[in-house]
Amino acid sequence: MQQLYSQFGQLEGVVIELHKELLAVRITNKAATATVFLQGAQLSHYQTPGQPALIWCSDESDYREGTPLRGGIPVCWPWFGDIARNPEAVQQQIPDHEGVSAHGFVRSRLWDVVSVATPDPHTTRLHLQLQLAADQEPLWPSACELNMVISVGETLSLDFSVTNLSDKTVHFASALHSYFGVNAIDDTIVGGLDEHSYIDSLDDWQEKQQHGSLVIDQEVDRIYRGTNHAITIKDAQRRMTINSEGSHSCIVWNPWIEKSKRLSNFADDDYLRMLCIETANAEQDYIQLAANDSHHLKLTISSSTE
Numbered sequence: 001m002q003q004l005y006s007q008f009g010q011l012e013g014v015v016i017e018l019h020k021e022l023l024a025v026r027i028t029n030k031a032a033t034a035t036v037f038l039q040g041a042q043l044s045h046y047q048t049p050g051q052p053a054l055i056w057c058s059d060e061s062d063y064r065e066g067t068p069l070r071g072g073i074p075v076c077w078p079w080f081g082d083i084a085r086n087p088e089a090v091q092q093q094i095p096d097h098e099g100v101s102a103h104g105f106v107r108s109r110l111w112d113v114v115s116v117a118t119p120d121p122h123t124t125r126l127h128l129q130l131q132l133a134a135d136q137e138p139l140w141p142s143a144c145e146l147n148m149v150i151s152v153g154e155t156l157s158l159d160f161s162v163t164n165l166s167d168k169t170v171h172f173a174s175a176l177h178s179y180f181g182v183n184a185i186d187d188t189i190v191g192g193l194d195e196h197s198y199i200d201s202l203d204d205w206q207e208k209q210q211h212g213s214l215v216i217d218q219e220v221d222r223i224y225r226g227t228n229h230a231i232t233i234k235d236a237q238r239r240m241t242i243n244s245e246g247s248h249s250c251i252v253w254n255p256w257i258e259k260s261k262r263l264s265n266f267a268d269d270d271y272l273r274m275l276c277i278e279t280a281n282a283e284q285d286y287i288q289l290a291a292n293d294s295h296h297l298k299l300t301i302s303s304s305t306e
């Protein structure tokens with residue numbers, strides 16, 4: 001912490017802080033506030049002045065090493081959800097599937113801070129990195145470099161990139177598992193999914209078709225296909241817009257009443273105030289990355305009250 005503080009803690013609007021066992025960078029500039037944890041490069045908070053927080057994070061998160069926070073934007077990599085539900089090519093990259101947790105392993109790993117910059121009073125840019133050396137990771141033997149650049153300003157943007165440093169093509173799935181804060185889930189409409197097909201994981205992984213806007217009035221856990229355009233979340237207070245690059249799939253998830261009771265670090269009624277729209281490379285949209293190539297998964301979030 002001392003070293004981080006002397007490197008980056010002197011910058012105006014940048015505070016290095018400890019939440020129980022976890023280090024975080026707290027950012028304040030003229031346009032927004034944000035908090036990013038070094039564990040998992042996980043953003044937990046983003047808010048613009050006079051607006052409710054855009055990103056939701058559970059008050060029950062326990063801030064322990066090895067446990068991702070419940071909320072914010074966890075990074076899922078190199079598989080999404082249950083490993084057994086990933087494409088064969090992704091599963092084959094992982095040597096041993098026994099007892100592995102959902103959503104890969106990098107969301108609970110400690111990332112390095114490469115730089116923090118404030119190019120102007122309205123923008124702060126944080127660059128985090130995770131180096132995976134060849135044959136050092138039980139769950140990922142190929143050498144890869146993961147970078148996350150988070151820009152905090154009037155909009156929030158994340159650029160998650162993977163560079164394949166091995167001499168073979170690698171295959172992976174990924175997601176920026178964003179938990180959005182909503183005023184009331186039963187007064188929330190998701191736009192941008194009309195006429196898209198999706199996989200319904202709650203109905204035997206059947207393929208279905210979305211017609212019109214999506215209203216959340218029950219448990220929802222779906223992988224939408226072909227979502228390489230803006231998606232909107234409209235509640236009583238505002239419209240949030242999610243733009244992505246390098247992604248053709250997104251997951252829409254709300255645990256609703258019964259699953260909320262079973263979820264870790266989640267209050268029974270938290271489902272009323274959150275909705276996950278996860279910018280992803282999931283299911284058939286998994287990434288095949290040649291040696292020395294990089295893939296960028298980018299997400300930009302903005303909101304307006306009109």
Ligand SMILES: O=P(O)(O)OC[C@H]1O[C@H](O)[C@H](O)[C@@H](O)[C@@H]1O
Nearest residue numbers: 081102103221222251252253276
């Ligand atoms: O509890 P976690 O491992 O963080 O997963 C939370 C949720 O993530 C995704 O959205 C999945 O589609 C859900 O099935 C899962 O319950």
